[in-house]
Amino acid sequence: MDVKALCLGVLAKGPATGYEIKKLIQDGPYQHFIEASFGSIYPSLSRLAAEGLIEARTEPLEGRPDKKIYSLTPQGREAFRSILSRDPPEDKFRSGFLFQMMFADALGPEEKTAKIEGKLAEYRARHARMVEKRTSQPLSEGELFCLGFGESLVTAAIAYLDSHARRSAAPAPSPAPARRVRAGTAR
Amino acid sequence: MDVKALCLGVLAKGPATGYEIKKLIQDGPYQHFIEASFGSIYPSLSRLAAEGLIEARTEPLEGRPDKKIYSLTPQGREAFRSILSRDPPEDKFRSGFLFQMMFADALGPEEKTAKIEGKLAEYRARHARMVEKRTSQPLSEGELFCLGFGESLVTAAIAYLDSHARRSAAPAPSPAPARRVRAGTAR
DNA sequence: GCCGGCTATATCGGGCCGATATCGACGTCC
DNA sequence: GGACGTCGATATCGGCCCGATATAGCCGGC
DSSP states (O other), X not given: OOHHHHHHHHHHTXXXXXXXXXXXXXXXXXXXXXXXOHHHHHHHHHHXXXXXXXXXXXXXXXXXXXXXXXXXXXXXXXXXXXXXXXOOOOOEEEOHHHHHHTTGGGSOHHHHHHHHHHHHHHHHXXXXXXXXXXXXXOOOHHHHHHHHHHHHHHHHHHHHHHHHHHSSSOOOSSXXXXXXXXXXXXX | OOHHHHHHHHHHTOOBOHHHHHHHHHHSTTTTTOOOOHHHHHHHXXXXXXXXXXXXXXXXXXXXXXXXXXXXXXXXXXXXXXXXXXXXOOOEEEOHHHHHHXXXXXXXXXXXXXXXXHHXXXXXXXXXXXXXXXXXXXXXXXXXXXXXXXXXXXXXXXXXXXXXXHSSSOOXXXXXXXXXXXXXXXX
């Protein structure tokens, strides 16, 4: 998902500065499934303004750059509606942890267990943030759907890692940990 | 995870051409959690060779570029071991579908249902490929772990989407669909 | 007074990728 | 036999993304 579309989406919810857009993406309801940096947000805002999809109202600040509050233009709102109607790209999941675990036989059992424990802690922290989000403020229909989806994935990951953290370092081959398949060699 | 590390990992399993590396990443056991294109694989292989971490044996081909079969050098094997020992970055999940669903109130109920059905089909196809992989060939310990992890996430996504596809277009707020929380408005 | 965090504006160089180019081998279809 | 599409193979390039960096005032804690 390109960063211009992300910016349009955030601005569809209301005017915001570049810094606020980053905070909403990073800490807001989107945080579990999109990401964007200042290095791409500011250039995208410039391009969107040049294309007439957004406009900026500036507030002068003493001794620092003017504050720019961006909002959608009617063309921007229309462009965003068009983005919403498209078939979305495939969801992407990327994991350096799983890449390392692909070479589990090159790691010692303690190293493996440490990596699983570390990733379990990461997922537990992520889930705690989700629960806090769910319980601390009213959410829209779409936000509830997205948070629920994300929680499904995160709780499934926790269950899987938890079952493997308790085992010494022998992974099971399927999501049902009780079922065991004899491990072979690859390639 | 940078593409040089991915190439080192694939070559740790055995020598391969650039084209084979791409196929293994795209269709092999890694496909559910890493990705790389020709646009990054070939430059990465050049850099790795320049750094002495891999070497290439060429086989001349008639009327086309020489076939280059890459393999790790001892320094490359050492560098890869070091990569395996590092703390991995956070797992990343990216979803244009969820981004669109964040604006569910701007979509009609039929459009919402169509998007959920489309994504459900995508996840079912992905799961079918995982099951085929699990049952069609012996897998190493690490491959079993990674496939099991991926299947956990994919089956959780299927369960969540399935429960929402059956409902008219009223999402539940949590992974347990029976629990319902009153939806509010955001920002 | 110093320090760290927050709120703000940005840029830049390096890495990534989709599209593109090239080309022979092979199998299918007409 | 020719056309066509796919496969196996080598790459490059322009545009996008991002982490690091720069600048700087406000605020609260020590």
